[in-house]
Amino acid sequence: MLICRSVSECRKAVADMRHQGKRVGMVPTMGFLHHGHMSLIALAQSHSDAVIVSIFVNPTQFGEAADLEAYPRDEDRDLAMLRAAGVSVVFIPDTDTMYPSGDETIVETTRLANMLHGQIRPGHFRGVSTVVARLFNIVQPDIAVFGEKDYQQLQVIKRMVADLHIPVHVIGAPTVREHDGLAMSSRNVRLSSDDRAAASILSRSLNIAEAAFPDVTVGEIHQIISKTIASEPRAALRGLDIVAAETLETLEGPVSGPTAIMISVAFGDILLIDQRVIAP
Numbered sequence: 001m002l003i004c005r006s007v008s009e010c011r012k013a014v015a016d017m018r019h020q021g022k023r024v025g026m027v028p029t030m031g032f033l034h035h036g037h038m039s040l041i042a043l044a045q046s047h048s049d050a051v052i053v054s055i056f057v058n059p060t061q062f063g064e065a066a067d068l069e070a071y072p073r074d075e076d077r078d079l080a081m082l083r084a085a086g087v088s089v090v091f092i093p094d095t096d097t098m099y100p101s102g103d104e105t106i107v108e109t110t111r112l113a114n115m116l117h118g119q120i121r122p123g124h125f126r127g128v129s130t131v132v133a134r135l136f137n138i139v140q141p142d143i144a145v146f147g148e149k150d151y152q153q154l155q156v157i158k159r160m161v162a163d164l165h166i167p168v169h170v171i172g173a174p175t176v177r178e179h180d181g182l183a184m185s186s187r188n189v190r191l192s193s194d195d196r197a198a199a200s201i202l203s204r205s206l207n208i209a210e211a212a213f214p215d216v217t218v219g220e221i222h223q224i225i226s227k228t229i230a231s232e233p234r235a236a237l238r239g240l241d242i243v244a245a246e247t248l249e250t251l252e253g254p255v256s257g258p259t260a261i262m263i264s265v266a267f268g269d270i271l272l273i274d275q276r277v278i279a280p
């Protein structure tokens with residue numbers, strides 16, 4: 001497994017793979033890998049001949065400096081997991097490489113980035129699209145895999161790729177869950193044991209909402225989720241959006257087409273997200 005830290009090393013590694021006629025898959029990550037990431041890598045491997053994983057904790061997508069500081073990191077462990085998974089190349093740039101001194105270019109999906117979770121975390125999706133555009137320019141993969149758990153992020157990236165004519169096929173990967181249904185996330189390790197036990201309320205509320213389909217209105221889904229989350233005293237519902245699955249436009253009245261339910265729930269200062277796409 002090749003480890004690249006500079007743009008030129010990374011470009012050379014990709015050029016070598018292409019020279020061997022390989023289709024290149026990419027999985028961008030912020031490290032501290034878990035089973036969820038490994039499932040993205042497995043999916044990328046099934047769509048390509050060689051996979052490159054990037055590890056970069058992107059400062060521009062964090063609102064609070066404290067959140068960025070607190071983000072867990074363990075490069076040695078990540079590298080061992082990537083080696084065991086048969087990843088070909090790991091790209092680990094530093095901040096000066098991704099944001100060279102004097103840089104001033106941002107990439108923003110103006111509508112998608114500033115709605116829903118984008119209103120709770122202003123600037124977050126602009127940071128994501130800016131760094132992913134830069135990573136795509138450096139690596140130029142044929143395909144790239146992102147988790148469906150970060151559903152709005154996936155739609156932002158698909159929109160950006162379409163709008164900027166970036167020649168990469170973006171694939172969404174199903175969410176990997178713990179035994180009790182909690183979506184895997186690097187944030188889960190920061191939960192206290194009581195909050196960790198309570199956090200299965202996110203997926204349970206989505207299960208209950210899904211069971212009510214197809215004869216249900218948007219207002220009723222709202223009530224089901226709010227009531228279920230409120231039944232768990234440790235959880236505070238921070239965001240609940242019931243939207244058209246592709247455009248993320250807010251829905252009203254009886255549910256008809258593919259619908260995405262997106263929730264964000266706080267346990268103390270830790271915000272967890274989950275989502276479900278339901279095609280009635």
Ligand code: PAF
Nearest residue numbers: 028029030058128131150
């Ligand atoms: O989902 C993530 O881990 C990050 O948002 C991403 C896509 C790697 C961009 O920094």
